[in-house]
Amino acid sequence: MIRILLAEDQHLVRGALSALLGLEPDLTIVAEAADGAAAVAAARTHRPDVALLDIEMPVLTGIEATEQLRVAVPETRVLILTTFGRPGYLRRAMDAGARGFVVKDSPPNELAAAIRRVAAGDVVLDPALAVASLGAGPSPLTERERDVLAAGAGGASVAQIADRLALSGGTVRNYLSSAIGKTGARNRTEAARIARDNGWL
Known part of the structure; x- marks a missing residue:
């Protein structure tokens, strides 16, 4: 059995x-x-x-x-x-x-x-x-880029994402910028959608 x-x-x-x-x-x-x-x-x-x-x-x-x-x-x-x-x-x-x-x-x-x-x-x-x-192919996003995109997916501000993940605001902006570039998105909302549609989040 x-x-x-x-x-x-x-x-x-x-x-x-x-x-x-x-x-x-x-x-x-x-x-x-x-x-x-x-x-x-x-x-x-x-x-x-x-x-x-x-x-x-x-x-x-x-x-x-x-x-x-x-x-x-x-x-x-x-x-x-x-x-x-x-x-x-x-x-x-x-x-x-x-x-x-x-x-x-x-x-x-x-x-x-x-x-x-x-x-x-x-x-x-x-x-x-x-x-x-x-x-x-594999996800182009690093683990931290995924974390930041996921934390901001509900419309959280950079300050809220930074607080949630214990990062500085500048670091969050850098991760978001990198994720936007890697996904070919125009903004972080689109980057999160692309990542979610591909199963990267």
Whole structure:
């Protein structure tokens, strides 16, 4: 029996996935979580074979949770399941230690097969997304440039970003300017949108 941790912040989606996977004779859901931090805590307690994580969750994203699971519960293999089929997400998820990446519009039998393959030690990637990821190349942004763009994405001022990230205003402006240049954007709002659309944030 393959023991699964299911982490998805949308209650209806989580319930539907749990019901679908529960129909498989060799799969069992041992824990569910509505955010990334709860997923890490549940994995520590239940030691699942596979953690099925959504990318966009509160507290910790699926990618951040994957990084923590790699250290806290290394025997648990992570399969990312997301609506957001962005090449940058795939690359970041794999760099964080995920063993698979599939999009939510995959048929249920393909999801079950992906879980079995990840549990067996294989790497499973959505083929179209893998090709797009190779074509897109790595993110041009540094970690700090991503942090600054993400902190300012809601319209925060330079002073607010600086305060949030414990940086000087001048340093924040430099990071924003660099990120704008690297994304080919006209301003930081457009730079954040481009970065988000590519899965770099």
